[in-house]
Amino acid sequence: MLHSADELVDPAILDKVRGWRDYVEAKLGFRNHWYPILLSSEVEEGRPVTAMLCGENLLLNRIDGEVFCIRDRCLHRGVKFSRKPECHTKATITCWYHGYTYRWSDGRLTDVIAAPDTRIVDGNRGVRAYPVREAKGLVFVFMGDREGNVPPLADDVPPGFLDDDNFVIARHQVVASNWRHGVENGFDTTHIYIHRESRLIQEGNMVLPLGFAPSQTKSFEISDPEDGPVGVIETYGPHVVPAFEGRVEGETVLTVPSDITGKNLVPSTISMWMPCALKVDPWPSPTTTQFEFYVPIDDTRHLYVQTLGTRATTPEEERAFTREFNNRWAYYALEEFNGPDIWAREAAEEGYADDRQWIDEALFEADENIVAFRRLAARRNRGVQRPADIRN
Ligand code: FES
Structure with missing residues (x-):
């Protein structure tokens, strides 16, 4: 049950928890940790695949053998890329709606196909991109926001x-x-x-x-x-x-x-x-x-x-x-x-x-x-x- 926009657990209950409050609050899991979310064999070259982790919709793709992961939500109107994934180049994904185009490697917005000269492409905007590692036949995603400070x-x-x-x-x-x-x-x-x-x-x-x-x-x-x-x-x-x-x-x-x-x-x-x-x-x-x-x-x-x-x-x-x-x-x-x-x-x-x-x-x-x-x-x-x- 959602108690407010930012609360999944009733604050009155959290106030009574002694010793492990964060654990009770972590209904969606802990952030800034690594999680296995797919088998390596489930992420094929050039075939984007969806997953959900800690409540976030993700989209993964394998490019030249390496797996990348971005949030499955366009900046423009919030639609999911996965409704109709379009990859006009190997390194990018384009939103099917108006053509916002993002790099898989860092999520950066590179172009808007339907409006080539738009000022919205300023080099700073992008969707979230998450670090990925493969090990023991599993794809691990770092559900985190600590760019440059990702633990092993x-x-x-x-x-x-x-x-x-x-x-x-x-x-x-x-x-x-x-x-x-x-x-x-x-x-x-x-x-x-x-x-x-x-x-x-x-x-x-x-x-x-x-x-x-x-x-x-x-x-x-x-x-x-x-x-x-x-x-x-x-x-x-x-x-x-x-x-x-x-x-x-x-x-x-x-x-x-x-x-x-x-x-x-x-x-x-x-x-x-x-x-x-x-x-x-x-x-x-x-x-x-x-x-x-x-x-x-x-x-x-x-x-x-x-x-x-x-x-x-x-x-x-x-x-x-x-x-x-x-x-x-x-x-x-x-x-x-x-x-x-x-x-x-x-x-x-x-x-x-x-x-x-x-x-x-x-x-x-x-x-x-x-x-x-x-x-x-x-x-x-x-x-x-x-x-x-x-x-x-
Ligand atoms: Fe994605 Fe408009 S909603 S480009």
């Missing part, structure tokens, strides 16, 4: 993701929930309750308890360097207590297998990284790592980017992992196991729809790692994306 992509992805020998296969889908429900579900150590009937447990030869609860000892660490990825790392060890038996008023109502003999013990760590990336390591097998991104599309949708990575240095190893991914993990891990995660996020969207739940929620000890990430995100974000950022 490595600061906004989990450690290890960009390693040269990390061979990654990625896919994505739109989920009907705010991005923060993706973040908090993935990093939630007791949400595995929803996975107790997953077929992946048998397929991966695993033992998965009903939940992990921290003992008296804090079960996570915070990585908070000046430069480099910022995140919260939950490590499984003696300080977390697995629950294999479910009781209601003293009566055992559920049990899951607890014998770990000969089983794969995965994962050992789960970590959440700014602005919106999860690392589950190892998962779903002892030789693979799942990296996920919950990318804000707008206030009620996120792009769920799922990737699996493995150490591979030769084309043969990459082909072997691609076969394993297609035959096994694409279904058992990314669809069957992660299906309930998507369902849970969409259910949480209902619960938090009017934002009051941010101050009404009854968190418990096991949510401490989530609270730690909220605090960290509120302190280390590089800006909150607001409705005014979309208009200007």
Whole structure:
């Protein structure tokens, strides 16, 4: 719900939030961060493609192999170029309406085809152009306004993701929930309750308890360097207590297998990284790592980017992992196991729809790692994306 031109969250609610106000306000995500928004294979040479990120309509194109990104809105009358993309030269896009023409590389207005001598082309006007990097088969866009001061992509992805020998296969889908429900579900150590009937447990030869609860000892660490990825790392060890038996008023109502003999013990760590990336390591097998991104599309949708990575240095190893991914993990891990995660996020969207739940929620000890990430995100974000950022 929009409360005023510049407010997505009721100020009365924000005033009651203690410790993570920016996080609650960041309904559209954080500004001045890198986000993966498309697969590299989805941006073809000379074929503009649309995307939405943090509420902004974007248009991307590949020119001589390099991907560029501009805002999909003409300065003149505000129409979208994507209604009818016209690229009369490789380096420019022309608005279909009156011929305002812009450079892909910097968004600068170069000509008005229907009025060649217009004074509006003064060398200063243009549409927003966003920095782009490609890595691991993904197109990352820097949703930011800090020209000349763009942090490295490595600061906004989990450690290890960009390693040269990390061979990654990625896919994505739109989920009907705010991005923060993706973040908090993935990093939630007791949400595995929803996975107790997953077929992946048998397929991966695993033992998965009903939940992990921290003992008296804090079960996570915070990585908070000046430069480099910022995140919260939950490590499984003696300080977390697995629950294999479910009781209601003293009566055992559920049990899951607890014998770990000969089983794969995965994962050992789960970590959440700014602005919106999860690392589950190892998962779903002892030789693979799942990296996920919950990318804000707008206030009620996120792009769920799922990737699996493995150490591979030769084309043969990459082909072997691609076969394993297609035959096994694409279904058992990314669809069957992660299906309930998507369902849970969409259910949480209902619960938090009017934002009051941010101050009404009854968190418990096991949510401490989530609270730690909220605090960290509120302190280390590089800006909150607001409705005014979309208009200007
Ligand atoms: Fe784009 Fe007029 S609206 S040129």
